[in-house]
Amino acid sequence: MHTVIASHAGFCAGVKRAFKIAEETANSPGRWYTLGQLVHNESVIDYFRQKGINPVNNLDEITEGAGIIIRSHGVAPDIISIAKNRGLNIKDATCPRVNRVHEIVQTLEAEGYDIVIFGDPEHPEVEGILGWCGGRASVVSEINDIMKLKAYDRLGIVSQTTKDEKEFFQVVNSLSEIAGEIKVFNTICSATQRRQKSALELCREVDLMIVVGGEYSSNTTTLFKECLNTGVRTYQVQDAAGINPQWFEGVSTAGITAGASTPDWIIKEVLCRMTEYEEKEIQAQAQEQEVESQEQESNVQEQSSEEANDELFARMEAEMAEYETPGRGDVIKGTIVQVLDDEVMVDVGGKSEGIIPLRELSLTPVDSAKDFVQVGDEIEVMILKWDDDGTILLSKKRVDSKKVLDDLEEVFEKGETVRGTVKDIVKGGLIVDVGVVGFLPASHVEDGYVKNLDEYKDKTYDFKIIEFNRNKRRGSQVVLSRRELVLAEKQQQKQDFWNNIEEGQTRTGKVKRIVDYGAFIDLGGYEGLLHVSELDHKRVEHPADVLHEGEELEVYVLGVDLEKERVSLSRKKLLKSPWEIAVETYSEGDIVDGIIVRIAPFGAFVELDPGVDGLVHISQLADYRVEKPEDVVSVNQQVKVKILSVDAKEKRIGLSIREAQRDEEQQGVEDYIAQQDQE
Numbered sequence: 001m002h003t004v005i006a007s008h009a010g011f012c013a014g015v016k017r018a019f020k021i022a023e024e025t026a027n028s029p030g031r032w033y034t035l036g037q038l039v040h041n042e043s044v045i046d047y048f049r050q051k052g053i054n055p056v057n058n059l060d061e062i063t064e065g066a067g068i069i070i071r072s073h074g075v076a077p078d079i080i081s082i083a084k085n086r087g088l089n090i091k092d093a094t095c096p097r098v099n100r101v102h103e104i105v106q107t108l109e110a111e112g113y114d115i116v117i118f119g120d121p122e123h124p125e126v127e128g129i130l131g132w133c134g135g136r137a138s139v140v141s142e143i144n145d146i147m148k149l150k151a152y153d154r155l156g157i158v159s160q161t162t163k164d165e166k167e168f169f170q171v172v173n174s175l176s177e178i179a180g181e182i183k184v185f186n187t188i189c190s191a192t193q194r195r196q197k198s199a200l201e202l203c204r205e206v207d208l209m210i211v212v213g214g215e216y217s218s219n220t221t222t223l224f225k226e227c228l229n230t231g232v233r234t235y236q237v238q239d240a241a242g243i244n245p246q247w248f249e250g251v252s253t254a255g256i257t258a259g260a261s262t263p264d265w266i267i268k269e270v271l272c273r274m275t276e277y278e279e280k281e282i283q284a285q286a287q288e289q290e291v292e293s294q295e296q297e298s299n300v301q302e303q304s305s306e307e308a309n310d311e312l313f314a315r316m317e318a319e320m321a322e323y324e325t326p327g328r329g330d331v332i333k334g335t336i337v338q339v340l341d342d343e344v345m346v347d348v349g350g351k352s353e354g355i356i357p358l359r360e361l362s363l364t365p366v367d368s369a370k371d372f373v374q375v376g377d378e379i380e381v382m383i384l385k386w387d388d389d390g391t392i393l394l395s396k397k398r399v400d401s402k403k404v405l406d407d408l409e410e411v412f413e414k415g416e417t418v419r420g421t422v423k424d425i426v427k428g429g430l431i432v433d434v435g436v437v438g439f440l441p442a443s444h445v446e447d448g449y450v451k452n453l454d455e456y457k458d459k460t461y462d463f464k465i466i467e468f469n470r471n472k473r474r475g476s477q478v479v480l481s482r483r484e485l486v487l488a489e490k491q492q493q494k495q496d497f498w499n500n501i502e503e504g505q506t507r508t509g510k511v512k513r514i515v516d517y518g519a520f521i522d523l524g525g526y527e528g529l530l531h532v533s534e535l536d537h538k539r540v541e542h543p544a545d546v547l548h549e550g551e552e553l554e555v556y557v558l559g560v561d562l563e564k565e566r567v568s569l570s571r572k573k574l575l576k577s578p579w580e581i582a583v584e585t586y587s588e589g590d591i592v593d594g595i596i597v598r599i600a601p602f603g604a605f606v607e608l609d610p611g612v613d614g615l616v617h618i619s620q621l622a623d624y625r626v627e628k629p630e631d632v633v634s635v636n637q638q639v640k641v642k643i644l645s646v647d648a649k650e651k652r653i654g655l656s657i658r659e660a661q662r663d664e665e666q667q668g669v670e671d672y673i674a675q676q677d678q679e
C-alpha cells in the first residue's frame, strides 16, 4: 500500500503560534490555565497538562494570582475585562485572523449594521466573535436558520474562520433576499481552505482517506465531510490508536490529511502505523512527503505574508519567523564560501554554514563540485538536517528538482511539449532526461511498433507528458510519449507531400517494399509505385534483381492521382537508353564482338549490347558474292564486326563482317612483318 499525505495538513500558523506561546508560558513562573482547550485535540491538552497548564471552563475556576492563556479561538471582550479586574495574568494567543474578525464586527456595529455570523453557535470562536458585536448579531449555522431571521436594512456578514466557503456563499445568497444594504466579509481562513483543497485533490488519487484530528475540532469535521462527499471511503481518527488495519484490505493508495489543530507528532504516528502495511520503500516516500509538506507549509507562510490586504496575518508570520529556525524541507538562500571536490560549504546567514555533499549538488552526476559551482555563487538550497549541535546538511539538487518538476507540471497541465534526450534502454521502453528522469514506454516511441530501440539512444526529441505524479515513488514520476507528435508530424508531411508533388518531378525515395510487380518507394510521407516495367530499359525479370529494401534512389514522377492518392514512378526515365550509351561507346572503324540475333534476306542483325542491334548488309557479310545470308552466318553465331556508321537519330548502326576480317588479316600481316624486322 502506498501512503500520501495532503500537501497542506496539520497545525496552521495560528495554532502553531498558540502552541509556541503556551510552551513559553509553561517555562515562566506561576500557575497557568487555558480558558477552554488550547486547541481541540486531546493529545495537545495532555501535553500541556504534563507541563502544568490545565484547561478550565470559566474564570471562576481560577484562583487569584494565576495566569490565563487565551487560545487561538479568542474570547469575548468581557472575559478579558473580568480577568483584568481580578488581576489575573493574561497571555493572549488569539489568532490574528480571528482578531481581524473581531475588528470587522466592531466596525460594523459602530456603523449601525446588524451582523450575521455564519458558524456553529457553540463553537468558542463564534462565542468570542458574538461578544464583540455589541448584541447586534445572530448566528446562522445552516441555510434553514435564515427563515427564523427578521428582515434587515443594513447587514454585515462574517464567517467562522474554519467554515466551508461554498456553504458561506450559499448563506450570503439567501441573506441577500432579506437584507437591503449588505456588506460581506469572507473571513474564512486560507489555511482552512488550503487544507480542504489539498484534501480534495488527494481524494482523486487515493482509495481511502484518513482524516486525523480531534472529535470537537470544527475544521477537522469539515475536512472529514468534504472528503466523504467525494465518494472516497473516509475515516476520522484522533490518533494512531484509532486506526483499524482491516480498513486497508484491498487498498493500494491511502491518503492522510489532518485538521489545523492536529500536531505533527500525531500525524507522524498515524503515518508510522500505516507504513507498517507498506514496504520499506513506501516509508521513504512518507518521509519525503513530510519534507514536501513542510516545504509547502513554508510556501504557504511566504504566500500569506504577500497578502497585501492582510497586514495582521503578515505581522504574525514575521513574529513567528523570529523564533523559528529553518526546518527540514525549508528552502533558503545562501552564498557559497568554499568548494571542495566532494562538498560545498554554504553561508546560510545567522553565522551558520551548511554542507552540500556532492551527491546533493546536481541533478546530473558531476565528478567534482569545482566543475559545477564557485565561491561567491548565490544559490537556493533545501535543508535536509539542521541539528542543535550546528550540523546543517543542504541539498541544491532537490531545489533544482522541485523547479524542474514545477516546470514539467506546467507543461503537463498546458499540454505542451518538452525536449529531452534518450539516455538508456530498459525493459519496456526508454529512459529520457527531461531535467529529471522520464520514462518513454516502447509503445509511445513512434506511432507503431518499434523493433529496435537501440537507434534512439543519445538522440534528442520533443515529447508530450502523458502522466505526471510528483509524489510517485515506484516507477517514473514523468511518463512521456512521442506517438501523438509523430502522428501529427506525419500528417503534416503527408499534407505537404500532396501539396507539392507534380508530374515530371525527380524525387529521392527509399525502397520500402518489393513485390512481384514492382516496388513501393517512400517519398517522405507517402509511397509511390515503381512498376517493374519502369525499372530499366532492359527487361527486368523481378524487381529484387535490381533493387533492395532500404535502398535510396532517384525516381521520376510519371503521374499523380490526387483523388486516389496514388503516385506512379519511373526509374527507367532517369537512366540513359541503350542507344544513348551506344552512341557514346561506339565509333566508326571500331571492331567489336557481337551475336547474330536475326537473319533477313538483305543481311544479318547483330546484337552489340542488350537492346542495341546493328545490320550487316548482305554485301558486307563476306569477301565474295553471297547469295543468301544463311549461307555464311547463322543465328547465335558470335562474330567480329567493324562499325561502318552510327546514326543516333535513326538508331541505326551499319556493320561489316567482311571489313572486320580484312582489317584483322591486314593487322596479322603487319604484325608478322614487324616480327620479321625485329628478328
Ligand code: SF4
Binding pocket: 012, 013, 014, 015, 072, 073, 095, 096, 097, 098, 161, 162, 189, 190, 191, 192, 260
Ligand atoms: S485556522 Fe486560520 S484562523 Fe484558525 S487559528 Fe489557524 S490560522 Fe488562525
